[in-house]
Amino acid sequence: MPYGDAMSTRARSEERRAEIVRAALEVIAERGYRGASMAAVAERVGLTQQGLLHYFPTKDALLVAVLKERDQWDAVPDSPWRIDLLAALVEYNGMRPGIVQTFSALLGESVTEDHPAREYFTERYQRVRATMTGALRTEYGERLPGGLTPERAAPLLVAVMDGLQYQWLLDPESVDMPGAFRDFVGLLGGAAGDAAGAGH
Secondary structure, three states, rough: HHHHHHHHHHHHHHHHHHHHHHHHHHHHHHHHHHHHHHHHHHHHHOOHHHHHHHHHHOHHHHHHHHHHHHHHOOOOOOOOOOHHHHHHHHHOOOOOOOHHHHHHHHHOEEEOOOOOOOOHHHHHHHHHHHHHHHHHHHHOOOOOOOOOOOOHHHHHHHHHHHHHHHHHHHHOOOOOHHHHHHHHHHOOOOHHHHHHHHHH
């Protein structure tokens, strides 16, 4: 096959994969994680289920591609994350429960050996911890008010973000995810201690 034809075939394949990922995002938004079957996605893009498997051999492979696409949306190009942007992101996640459910379900499963999403989440957490460290350093410098370094506080910040998502998915009526995250950021910044001190 001539080089130019190979390039155009690869470009068409990538375009088709992107179309499938967009369709999966739509189906997840409409039907939730469990309702996003391979058959439903295949129908949305005019493929047979067998045809869809040519691009994504398993549902997990497709869902990981969906999460990677979500990461592209959430990224702020050429700009370090700020703490106030994180609070806005948590609020935004509250408006897309299907995607949050997909993320949380796959995250829970990925801790098992040889799970197809394990590598994605391992690499993602390494990247996110580094990003959070940068955001905390930008906000507080080399030490947070409580004495922690940004490196030590970053895993806590990530854990709160993801842990709140689980609580919110299970009981959205009782858990104010954005509000609870803002409360935690206040604790990091010493707001609770300031308030306690003001009361004496």
